[in-house]
Amino acid sequence: xxxxxxxxxxxxxxxxxxxxxxxxxxxxxxxxxxxxxxxxxxxxxxxxxxxxxxxxxxxxxxxxxxxxxxxxxxxxxxxxxxxxxxxxxxxxxxxxxxxxxxxxxxxxxxxxxxxxxxxxxxxxxxxxxxxxxxxxxxxxxxxxxxxxxxxxxxxxxxxxxxxxxxxxxxxxxxxxxxxxxxxxxxxxxxxxxxxxxxxxxxxxxxxxxxxxxxxxxxxxxxxxxxxxxxxxxxxxxxxxxxxxxxxxxxxxxxxxxxxxxxxxxxxxxxxxxxxxxxxxxxxxxxxxxxxxxxxxxxxxxxxxxxxxxxxxxxxxxxxxxxxxxxxxxxxxxxxxxxxxxxxxxxxxxxxxxxxxxxxxx
Amino acid sequence: xxxxxxxxxxxxxxxxxxxxxxxxxxxxxxxxxxxxxxxxxxxxxxxxxxxxxxxxxxxxxxxxxxxxxxxxxxxxxxxxxxxxxxxxxxxxxxxxxxxxxxxxxxxxxxxxxxxxxxxxxxxxxxxxxxxxxxxxxxxxxxxxxxxxxxxxxxxxxxxxxxxxxxxxxxxxxxxxxxxxxxxxxxxxxxxxxxxxxxxxxxxxxxxxxxxxxxxxxxxxxxxxxxxxxxxxxxxxxxxxxxxxxxxxxxxxxxxxxxxxxxxxxxxxxxxxxxxxxxxxxxxxxxxxxxxxxxxxxxxxxxxxxxxxxxxxxxxxxxxxxxxxxxxxxxxxxx
Numbered sequence: 001x002x003x004x005x006x007x008x009x010x011x012x013x014x015x016x017x018x019x020x021x022x023x024x025x026x027x028x029x030x031x032x033x034x035x036x037x038x039x040x041x042x043x044x045x046x047x048x049x050x051x052x053x054x055x056x057x058x059x060x061x062x063x064x065x066x067x068x069x070x071x072x073x074x075x076x077x078x079x080x081x082x083x084x085x086x087x088x089x090x091x092x093x094x095x096x097x098x099x100x101x102x103x104x105x106x107x108x109x110x111x112x113x114x115x116x117x118x119x120x121x122x123x124x125x126x127x128x129x130x131x132x133x134x135x136x137x138x139x140x141x142x143x144x145x146x147x148x149x150x151x152x153x154x155x156x157x158x159x160x161x162x163x164x165x166x167x168x169x170x171x172x173x174x175x176x177x178x179x180x181x182x183x184x185x186x187x188x189x190x191x192x193x194x195x196x197x198x199x200x201x202x203x204x205x206x207x208x209x210x211x212x213x214x215x216x217x218x219x220x221x222x223x224x225x226x227x228x229x230x231x232x233x234x235x236x237x238x239x240x241x242x243x244x245x246x247x248x249x250x251x252x253x254x255x256x257x258x259x260x261x262x263x264x265x266x267x268x269x270x271x272x273x274x275x276x277x278x279x280x281x282x283x284x285x286x287x288x289x290x291x292x293x294x295x296x297x298x299x300x301x302x303x304x305x306x307x308x309x310x311x312x313x314x315x316x317x318x319x320x321x322x323x324x325x326x327x328x329x330x331x332x333x334x335x336x337x338x339x340x341x342x343x344x345x346x347x348x349x350x351x352x353x354x355x356x357x358x359x360x361x
Numbered sequence: 362x363x364x365x366x367x368x369x370x371x372x373x374x375x376x377x378x379x380x381x382x383x384x385x386x387x388x389x390x391x392x393x394x395x396x397x398x399x400x401x402x403x404x405x406x407x408x409x410x411x412x413x414x415x416x417x418x419x420x421x422x423x424x425x426x427x428x429x430x431x432x433x434x435x436x437x438x439x440x441x442x443x444x445x446x447x448x449x450x451x452x453x454x455x456x457x458x459x460x461x462x463x464x465x466x467x468x469x470x471x472x473x474x475x476x477x478x479x480x481x482x483x484x485x486x487x488x489x490x491x492x493x494x495x496x497x498x499x500x501x502x503x504x505x506x507x508x509x510x511x512x513x514x515x516x517x518x519x520x521x522x523x524x525x526x527x528x529x530x531x532x533x534x535x536x537x538x539x540x541x542x543x544x545x546x547x548x549x550x551x552x553x554x555x556x557x558x559x560x561x562x563x564x565x566x567x568x569x570x571x572x573x574x575x576x577x578x579x580x581x582x583x584x585x586x587x588x589x590x591x592x593x594x595x596x597x598x599x600x601x602x603x604x605x606x607x608x609x610x611x612x613x614x615x616x617x618x619x620x621x622x623x624x625x626x627x628x629x630x631x632x633x634x635x636x637x638x639x640x641x642x643x644x645x646x647x648x649x650x651x652x653x654x655x656x657x658x659x660x661x662x663x664x665x666x667x668x669x670x671x672x673x674x675x676x677x678x679x680x681x682x683x684x685x686x687x688x689x690x691x692x693x694x695x
Contacts (some may be wrong), residue, residue: 055552056523162641175685192407193579194638197623201635219552226625226635249627266584269606271673272586279561280554285524 011044016076018066024145034288036062038237049214051228064183098177105186107166111158118154124176143172164195183215233257236295243321254280368395375433375568387645388414390597396600401574403588411597456486463546465526469518476514482536501532524555545577580627595644596653603679613681615658660685
């Protein structure tokens with residue numbers, strides 16, 4: 001995406017909440033809720049790829065599914081091309097479904113083993129269009145060409161294909177109705193390294209060819225750096241940081257983003273020896289019982305008193321760079337960050353200092 | 362790594378075949394390697410490359426049928442493990458050779474407490490009584506960094522998080538002070554921040570305990586950080602083998618070179634397009650008569666179709682099973 005052009009917002013998500021009830025006790029009463037997604041806001045511009053990263057259980061997949069209204073959302077607004085679909089009925093939603101599609105993680109589980117490839121790819125056409133059989137088959141062939149599947153395989157079954165090819169079938173199905181927006185939920189996580197690159201290149205080619213907009217959900221930070229224009233980092237149901245790709249990877253502001261990025265092993269032994277990792281202590285708290293104050297306060301290496309009391313506000317701290325962290329509240333922290341940004345990538349030593357100062361404050 | 366030391370484990374010419382209804386699958390083809398005391402040998406490869414099957418073959422963990430270890434020698438101390446009887450193997454497995462598997466949930470028994478599962482090898486292999494075993498179990502949980510170890514012994518596996526379960530698995534594997542630890546994708550099911558914790562733990566434990574480790578993974582980043590030596594496997598064979606810095610700095614086999622190219626970088630320039638390895642991994646339905654990588658290789662020539670390249674020495678402690686020479690861009694003299 002060329003910078004400078006006024007971006008057209010295709011998807012707008014405002015304060016989206018997705019809580020799942022927990023029933024318990026003798027009477028199976030509602031005793032609590034899992035706050036899988038707890039108030040996230042973001043926009044996706046037309047033609048861009050927004051990466052959504054985070055660890056398992058942080059709510060990134062739930063968020064993707066809630067945006068497509070595969071759930072009854074608890075609260076918040078989801079606007080697709082300006083229309084708020086958050087409280088639409090299933091009937092009403094059916095009309096906008098063709099616009100928004102999904103590619104799932106596990107191509108084995110998301111393809112019906114008893115249907116041929118042609119019928120899998122053609123099913124959305126059966127559901128949403130009234131094309132003749134011949135037109136449908138032509139469309140299926142066309143889609144198979146687009147995703148690099150041999151037309152001769154149209155009558156085969158999913159088990160006859162490898163993982164990478166199955167993912168191509170899933171992508172062809174998602175493309176069948178000319179969608180504008182596709183949620184890719186960990187589309188490469190189940191694939192081998194050499195096949196991942198093939199699928200990612202295909203997704204990029206298709207984006208260019210059909211002008212698609214992606215929400216790319218992944219835990220693979222290096223792949224997200226490759227494919228995304230902007231990146232949102234989730235932790236325990238909330239977005240902790242959202243920024244343009246280079247800003248996020250080169251100067252992450254939130255301590256969680258910093259730890260997450262530093263934890264990625266580099267395929268380079270000399271670099272690996274120099275990297276000072278930020279090792280987080282402990283595990284992610286339960287989303288049924290998130291800590292008071294900042295969600296990350298139980299593991300944050302720079303935690304302050306205020307973090308355990310008040311939840312930090314999610315706000316724009318630099319143009320296009322959003323974060324929710326008390327370190328960004330006051331003047332001193334911002335200056336400190338300024339120094340780090342000036343020096344480019346904050347050096348490990350600086351990080352150490354920061355963390356100590358953070359503890360002192 | 363000091364050279365000339367006697368290896369703790371010496372594998373020669375290992376061949377493993379699976380018999381299926383559709384014919385044979387030649388999963389491991391003439392794999393030879395050794396493991397020196399105290400070193401960490403990384404094994405890299407994609408699914409189906411034979412890396413797990415190789416290690417499972419060593420200690421008779423593959424169900425037979427369908428698996429059949431057809432040929433080879435596995436020298437461990439005075440024993441050839443492939444010829445050893447089940448009793449000898451049982452005394453070695455879990456005691457002198459420890460294991461950590463990918464998925465800690467399926468490799469722990471959900472109906473026994475973690476303490477029970479930790480004490481089992483201690484009592485069976487080391488003959489400790491209940492009290493001594495419990496004390497040792499608590500010590501082990503502390504060693505792998507599980508807080509409040511004494512109380513957690515009474516907990517069941519589902520009461521632990523993924524990272525903690527993997528720590529329990531490591532504790533079980535270390536219970537009897539093994540000489541060799543085989544870790545099969547031990548961090549693949551974990552999140553990156555938890556993976557970083559486990560990698561840090563393993564580095565620490567190596568210094569403390571000094572056992573030799575075989576670490577199987579598909580993640581080149583993980584290998585770069587912890588291995589001393591690396592073997593790259595493809596199509597049931599070792600295609601390249603070198604010390605870790607040499608392998609990443611001077612890869613010789615086209616597969617290794619391509620694999621390194623497919624991983625997008627976390628720093629520095631971002632390539633507009635990912636480099637790919639076209640095609641699919643080979644079907645291993647017959648003993649290899651040609652290079653397994655030839656169909657996907659951008660440098661293959663006529664000889665690759667005719668012969669399966671042997672492991673050719675290409676530098677100090679460095680060999681590659683390839684007829685192509687990246688330095689000259691032409692065939693290698695061999």
